[in-house]
Amino acid sequence: MVSRVESAAATRRALVDAAAELLDEGGPDAVTLRAVGGRAGVSRGAPYGHFPDKEHLLAAVATKSWEAVGEQLDALITDRGQAPSERLEQALTGLMEVGRRHPHAYALMFAAPTAEHPEAVAAVSRTHDQFLTIIADVIGDPQRARPIGGLLMSSVHGIVAMENGGHLTPEKWQTTGDELVKLLIDRIA
Amino acid sequence: MVSRVESAAATRRALVDAAAELLDEGGPDAVTLRAVGGRAGVSRGAPYGHFPDKEHLLAAVATKSWEAVGEQLDALITDRGQAPSERLEQALTGLMEVGRRHPHAYALMFAAPTAEHPEAVAAVSRTHDQFLTIIADVIGDPQRARPIGGLLMSSVHGIVAMENGGHLTPEKWQTTGDELVKLLIDRIA
DNA sequence: TCATTCACATGACAACGTCACACGAAGAGC
DNA sequence: GCTCTTCGTGTGACGTTGTCATGTGAATGA
Numbered sequence: 001m002v003s004r005v006e007s008a009a010a011t012r013r014a015l016v017d018a019a020a021e022l023l024d025e026g027g028p029d030a031v032t033l034r035a036v037g038g039r040a041g042v043s044r045g046a047p048y049g050h051f052p053d054k055e056h057l058l059a060a061v062a063t064k065s066w067e068a069v070g071e072q073l074d075a076l077i078t079d080r081g082q083a084p085s086e087r088l089e090q091a092l093t094g095l096m097e098v099g100r101r102h103p104h105a106y107a108l109m110f111a112a113p114t115a116e117h118p119e120a121v122a123a124v125s126r127t128h129d130q131f132l133t134i135i136a137d138v139i140g141d142p143q144r145a146r147p148i149g150g151l152l153m154s155s156v157h158g159i160v161a162m163e164n165g166g167h168l169t170p171e172k173w174q175t176t177g178d179e180l181v182k183l184l185i186d187r188i189a
Numbered sequence: 190m191v192s193r194v195e196s197a198a199a200t201r202r203a204l205v206d207a208a209a210e211l212l213d214e215g216g217p218d219a220v221t222l223r224a225v226g227g228r229a230g231v232s233r234g235a236p237y238g239h240f241p242d243k244e245h246l247l248a249a250v251a252t253k254s255w256e257a258v259g260e261q262l263d264a265l266i267t268d269r270g271q272a273p274s275e276r277l278e279q280a281l282t283g284l285m286e287v288g289r290r291h292p293h294a295y296a297l298m299f300a301a302p303t304a305e306h307p308e309a310v311a312a313v314s315r316t317h318d319q320f321l322t323i324i325a326d327v328i329g330d331p332q333r334a335r336p337i338g339g340l341l342m343s344s345v346h347g348i349v350a351m352e353n354g355g356h357l358t359p360e361k362w363q364t365t366g367d368e369l370v371k372l373l374i375d376r377i378a
Numbered sequence: 379t380c381a382t383t384c385a386c387a388t389g390a391c392a393a394c395g396t397c398a399c400a401c402g403a404a405g406a407g408c
Numbered sequence: 409g410c411t412c413t414t415c416g417t418g419t420g421a422c423g424t425t426g427t428c429a430t431g432t433g434a435a436t437g438a
Contacts, residue, residue, distance in 0.1 A: 003404085003405090004403090004404055004405075004414090004415075004416080007404095007416085008415085008416065011416080011417090032393080032394065032395085033394080033395065033396090034393085034394080034395095042416090042417070042418085043417065043418050043419075044394095044395095044418090044419090045396085045397090045417075045418065045419075046416075046417055046418080048396075048397085048417095049415080049416055049417065050416090053395080053396080054395065054396090110350060110351070110354050110356060111354060112353065112354045112355050113354075113355065124356065125361065128356075128361055143363070146361075146362050146363035146364065147362060147363055147364035147368065147369065147372065149362060150351075150357060150361075150362030150363075150364050150369060151344070151348075151364075151369045151372055151373060153347075153351070153356075153362075154344065154347040154348040154350075154351045154357060154369060155340070155343065155344035155347050155348075155373070156347070157347040157350060157351060158342075158343040158344050158345065158346040158347020158348065158350065159340075159343040159344075159347070161299060161343075161346060161347065161350055162299070162339075162342070162343045162346060164301065165299050165300060165301045165302075166301050166302065167299060167313065167317075167342075168339060168343060172314065172317055172335075172339075173335050173336060173338060173339030173342075174332070174335035174336055174339075175335065175336035175339050175340075179336065180336065180339060180340045180343060183336065183340055184340060184344070187376045187377055188376055192435085192436090193383090193384075193385075193434090193435055193436075196385085196435095197384085197385065200385080200386090221424085221425065221426085222425080222426065222427090223424090223425080223426095231385090231386065231387085232386065232387050232388075233387090233388090233425095233426095234386075234387065234388075234427085234428085235385075235386055235387080237386095237427075237428080238384085238385055238386065239385090242426080242427075243425095243426065243427090
């Protein structure tokens with residue numbers, strides 16, 4: 001039933017899942033290869049049969065996170081039952097929600113993916129394209145949609161990063177991340 | 190001439206400077222306590238006479254970086270020779286320039302400062318207040334200036350973070366960070 | 379001059395990423 | 409059914425890291 005390559009693929013998946021879980025639960029310091037192997041039910045050296053080094057394992061976690069966001073956006077794009085502006089707001093708040101629920105994985109997603117991880121770069125590019133699709137529906141002119149999309153994406157990311165870093169305190173700025181996203185869409189899109 | 194406490198303070202400064210330099214030159218991985226001590230002319234254990242652990246040393250680096258930005262803003266605020274809107278643009282592009290010139294230190298500045306580092310929190314708060322001062326001069330209503338300031342700060346930070354992470358490629362978004370900052374100020378401030 | 383203080387050097391330890399090597403079961407060929 | 413090969417995995421080992429305990433020596437105050 002379970003061929004050798006299938007079980008190998010399952011182990012690889014288990015390693016990525018274990019790393020993502022440990023990252024969520026204890027932050028980057030908790031993601032040791034020994035802990036990852038342990039949670040995945042293998043030894044500390046097993047990951048090296050699937051990844052050249054720890055960095056590539058983390059890149060796989062980032063790739064998986066981007067793909068999860070991509071699936072959210074896919075569902076949003078497929079559902080034609082709502083206005084384009086609504087879709088845009090949901091896309092942006094959806095990304096924000098990911099950043100809030102999984103702050104460490106989110107930080108990993110936006111860390112610099114070196115050229116050594118082409119699958120991570122591809123996943124990011126695909127998801128960005130989906131964002132652009134949603135934004136173009138609101139803006140109309142697809143040429144003008146790209147810079148606007150870049151600004152929206154960057155700004156929302158900045159809001160999430162400021163939130164997660166504790167730099168967006170309501171006392172200091174008299175506002176919240178949710179309000180800022182609304183304000184942003186209002187002024188930009 | 191050089192009393193004992195003076196030399197101790199000098200060593201502390203040398204440690205922070207060495208850590209900042211190593212961070213600039215080789216990224217976070219290059220900042221080992223052994224390398225920091227070596228560059229500062231002391232041994233690997235010497236930092237523990239000045240900081241409880243490595244995290245506190247890095248917090249001191251972040252604090253110094255924030256204070257450097259604060260000095261920039263001070264000069265900007267003191268100089269009454271230019272329009273408020275010009276000052277705002279210079280403040281935001283100044284922060285962006287710091288992020289470009291010292292990407293790793295910049296990332297450290299916006300990392301979550303735990304409550305264990307009150308001096309870092311204070312430095313951030315002071316600099317944010319200076320931003321608010323500059324923004325209030327443009328907005329007029331100081332009450333309305335705070336959320337606007339939060340959005341500007343977050344957005345610019347997002348732009349810098351996207352740039353440094355390689356996520357703001359001109360091919361994808363048909364724009365640059367500089368253009369986005371201009372567009373941002375145009376639409377928001 | 380002597381006792382004290384305090385910054386610093388040094389040895390040691392556990393944990394980490396990584397590599398080399400050994401093992402053992404699944405699959406291919408006869 | 410048997411044998412050989414392949415390949416995912418387990419294990420021991422090594423260098424490096426952050427950290428602590430201990431020792432040392434020079435500056436300080438009486």
